[in-house]
Amino acid sequence: MFDTISRLVNVFGPSGRENRVAEAITQMIRDKVDEVRTDAMGNLIAVKKGSGRKIMLAAHMDEIGLIVTTIDEKGFLRFGTVGGVVPLVALGQRVVFENDLTGVVWYEENMENMKDAKPDKMYIDIGARSREHAKELVETGDMAVFEGRPVERNGLVVSKALDDRIGCAVLVELARKCPETSNEIYYVFTTQEEVGLRGARTAAYAIRPDMAIAVDVTGTGDTPKSVARAVSLGEGPAIKVKDNSVIAHPAIREKLVECARENGIPYQLEVVDKGGTDAGSIHITAGGIPSGGVSIPTRFIHSTSETVDLKDAENAVRLLEAFVRL
Amino acid sequence: MTEHESILIGTLKKLTMLDGVSGDEKPVRDFITEKIRDRADSLHVDNIGNLIAFRKGTGMNKKVMLAAHMDEVGLLVTGINDNGLLKFKTVGGIEPRVLVGKRVRIGKDRVPGVIGYKPVHLQDASERKSPVKKSGLAIDIGAKDREQAEQSVAVGDTAAFDYDPVEFGNNKLMAKALDNRVGCAMLIELLGGRYPFDLYCCFTVQEEIGLKGAKAAAYAVEPDAAIILEGTTCYDLTGTDEHMVSTRLGDGPALTVMDRSVISDRGLFRFISRTAERLGIPWQVKSTVTGGTDAGRIQVSGRGVKVCTLSVPCRYIHTPVSVMDKRDFFHALKLAEETLAGLAGWLEGEGSVGEVGLGQNQPGGESDV
Numbered sequence: 001m002f003d004t005i006s007r008l009v010n011v012f013g014p015s016g017r018e019n020r021v022a023e024a025i026t027q028m029i030r031d032k033v034d035e036v037r038t039d040a041m042g043n044l045i046a047v048k049k050g051s052g053r054k055i056m057l058a059a060h061m062d063e064i065g066l067i068v069t070t071i072d073e074k075g076f077l078r079f080g081t082v083g084g085v086v087p088l089v090a091l092g093q094r095v096v097f098e099n100d101l102t103g104v105v106w107y108e109e110n111m112e113n114m115k116d117a118k119p120d121k122m123y124i125d126i127g128a129r130s131r132e133h134a135k136e137l138v139e140t141g142d143m144a145v146f147e148g149r150p151v152e153r154n155g156l157v158v159s160k161a162l163d164d165r166i167g168c169a170v171l172v173e174l175a176r177k178c179p180e181t182s183n184e185i186y187y188v189f190t191t192q193e194e195v196g197l198r199g200a201r202t203a204a205y206a207i208r209p210d211m212a213i214a215v216d217v218t219g220t221g222d223t224p225k226s227v228a229r230a231v232s233l234g235e236g237p238a239i240k241v242k243d244n245s246v247i248a249h250p251a252i253r254e255k256l257v258e259c260a261r262e263n264g265i266p267y268q269l270e271v272v273d274k275g276g277t278d279a280g281s282i283h284i285t286a287g288g289i290p291s292g293g294v295s296i297p298t299r300f301i302h303s304t305s306e307t308v309d310l311k312d313a314e315n316a317v318r319l320l321e322a323f324v325r326l
Numbered sequence: 327m328t329e330h331e332s333i334l335i336g337t338l339k340k341l342t343m344l345d346g347v348s349g350d351e352k353p354v355r356d357f358i359t360e361k362i363r364d365r366a367d368s369l370h371v372d373n374i375g376n377l378i379a380f381r382k383g384t385g386m387n388k389k390v391m392l393a394a395h396m397d398e399v400g401l402l403v404t405g406i407n408d409n410g411l412l413k414f415k416t417v418g419g420i421e422p423r424v425l426v427g428k429r430v431r432i433g434k435d436r437v438p439g440v441i442g443y444k445p446v447h448l449q450d451a452s453e454r455k456s457p458v459k460k461s462g463l464a465i466d467i468g469a470k471d472r473e474q475a476e477q478s479v480a481v482g483d484t485a486a487f488d489y490d491p492v493e494f495g496n497n498k499l500m501a502k503a504l505d506n507r508v509g510c511a512m513l514i515e516l517l518g519g520r521y522p523f524d525l526y527c528c529f530t531v532q533e534e535i536g537l538k539g540a541k542a543a544a545y546a547v548e549p550d551a552a553i554i555l556e557g558t559t560c561y562d563l564t565g566t567d568e569h570m571v572s573t574r575l576g577d578g579p580a581l582t583v584m585d586r587s588v589i590s591d592r593g594l595f596r597f598i599s600r601t602a603e604r605l606g607i608p609w610q611v612k613s614t615v616t617g618g619t620d621a622g623r624i625q626v627s628g629r630g631v632k633v634c635t636l637s638v639p640c641r642y643i644h645t646p647v648s649v650m651d652k653r654d655f656f657h658a659l660k661l662a663e664e665t666l667a668g669l670a671g672w673l674e675g676e677g678s679v680g681e682v683g684l685g686q687n688q689p690g691g692e693s694d695v
Contacts, residue, residue, distance in 0.1 A: 040630035067615060070569035192589060199630075205629055
């Protein structure tokens with residue numbers, strides 16, 4: 001599992017630029033499925049054919065990042081954000097462009113209050129000597145992602161982009177296990193989730209599954225003075241009841257709980273009022289699709305050191321394996 | 327300007343003189359319908375008010391959608407006071423500051439009105455310093471009381487800014503509603519072409535209040551690719567930090583990489599920008615990531631659509647008068663025409679989607695892995 005996660009988080013893939021992630025996943029699962037295709041939004045759709053129900057499992061490939069808006073005369077880059085980048089978390093971080101160029105994020109130092117550290121008061125230093133020099137290295141519109149290599153310690157994984165490569169890794173591991181079922185399983189690796197749950201919408205419209213599960217991260221309430229959340233790291237995958245984008249279909253939620261109980265898989269229930277997942281756009285697509293979610297408890301979401309417990313991810317694979325046999 | 331360019335500017339000026347506040351686009355739709363009736367293979371208006379003109383392709387099994395919204399920002403009459411002044415709400419993104427002292431015309435009879443404000447002599451010190459409040463504004467149509475006002479206007483009427491177009495300065499045009507009559511003017515012209523693919527020219531409604539018309543049109547058309555023609559933000563004047571300038575007037579049409587509503591399809595963006603480079607048409611990247619266009623709804627409609635937004639930079643949009651450079655408009659039109667001329671090849675090659683073959687390692691048609 002760590003190997004799969006490690007390979008996936010290291011791939012460059014901000015929203016709208018997921019093609020390298022799609023390629024990596026294709027190589028990992030191509031032998032295990034009957035068909036792999038992409039659509040106009042860049043979603044990667046892998047199908048394990050069957051005569052039973054059509055089950056869509058979705059995990060998004062994109063990660064948050066920055067987009068170059070202006071290159072100034074001294075060669076510093078101004079940027080906009082791609083997805084929910086927290087400005088203060090971005091300060092001092094390294095970013096990397098598609099061409100492996102590294103940059104450092106910093107702010108206009110005449111600021112009186114750090115609360116004013118909005119993206120338009122910040123910049124990326126790529127070490128260029130001038131505008132002309134910088135333009136040899138990057139263009140306006142180029143995207144960068146944060147650096148944060150994966151490490152494993154005490155069964156926890158710390159890395160950038162676990163949101164949602166951990167979900168991708170869970171689906172990859174599930175596909176590799178080839179669950180024995182007559183159901184038709186759609187492993188859907190979606191695009192542009194971080195900018196508004198966009199890719200999942202068109203994938204679901206094309207597939208028209210009988211049901212769908214989004215596999216994504218969810219925040220935990222187990223850190224010092226954290227926001228009150230019922231979910232903790234290491235206590236099992238979280239079965240979604242509600243987030244800000246969807247109320248899980250009760251039948252899906254109950255089936256997931258039943259699968260966990262019958263197979264002795266630890267689980268938690270996820271009820272959050274902030275954040276959304278692909279299930280939010282899937283469930284109101286094409287006449288309505290019963291949808292739910294299996295979430296991996298994650299600390300420090302949208303930072304360069306997102307943290308998950310490997311056991312939770314492994315148990316998510318077991319839970320989904322039981323579910324798709326329904 | 328050539329004779330053809332003069333005709334184009336003439337059409338654009340006429341378009342800006344029509345009133346089409348969101349939800350009330352009929353005058354614009356009627357004008358365009360007359361303009362394109364002879365060139366479309368079929369024309370229809372859908373339930374939400376979009377005008378969709380179809381040009382049959384010459385055999386390719388692909389559909390391309392071009393979209394330009396007909397609506398403009400404006401006002402909606404919400405009440406009539408006893409003293410004959412009209413209460414209103416803004417339709418689309420308008421700041422109260424730009425309304426003070428402006429002329430408007432109301433309803434289909436275009437009843438003249440002005441948005442008055444307390445004269446400086448009567449304002450106390452705090453009023454002079456505080457920002458304009460919408461609640462302090464009303465439309466004055468010169469009526470002596472409610473009864474008289476009700477004879478010419480009704481609650482629910484829309485009001486548009488009342489400013490005629492003027493060509494001025496160095497190739498500039500000032501007019502109301504350049505966002506997005508400039509896109510409509512281009513789309514009217516582009517309808518003339520015949521291509522291998524089926525072409526759907528969609529004049530959409532209600533963009534300014536949430537990209538509503540385009541969503542319905544896109545579901546009906548189910549295109550493979552779409553190009554959205556727009557008038558976009560431009561604030562390139564003194565006092566703006568360099569990195570807050572989104573486009574520059576006169577630097578050519580702007581292509582959007584990303585805004586709040588969309589991340590343009592990278593392949594289509596590159597195809598259009600390569601077309602511009604190849605033909606020496608000036609172009610620029612819309613550098614800020616603010617604002618939204620119909621592209622956002624079209625992209626995520628149906629099975630998904632490859633989209634890119636092509637815009638003419640316009641200063642002061644969402645105010646009574648905006649300013650564009652006529653050369654940007656001609657260049658945008660040229661770029662759109664040349665893009666359509668080569669688009670069939672792109673759709674079949676780099677822009678194709680579908681099964682990822684065993685020997686192929688690049689899903690999404692990208693070649694830079």
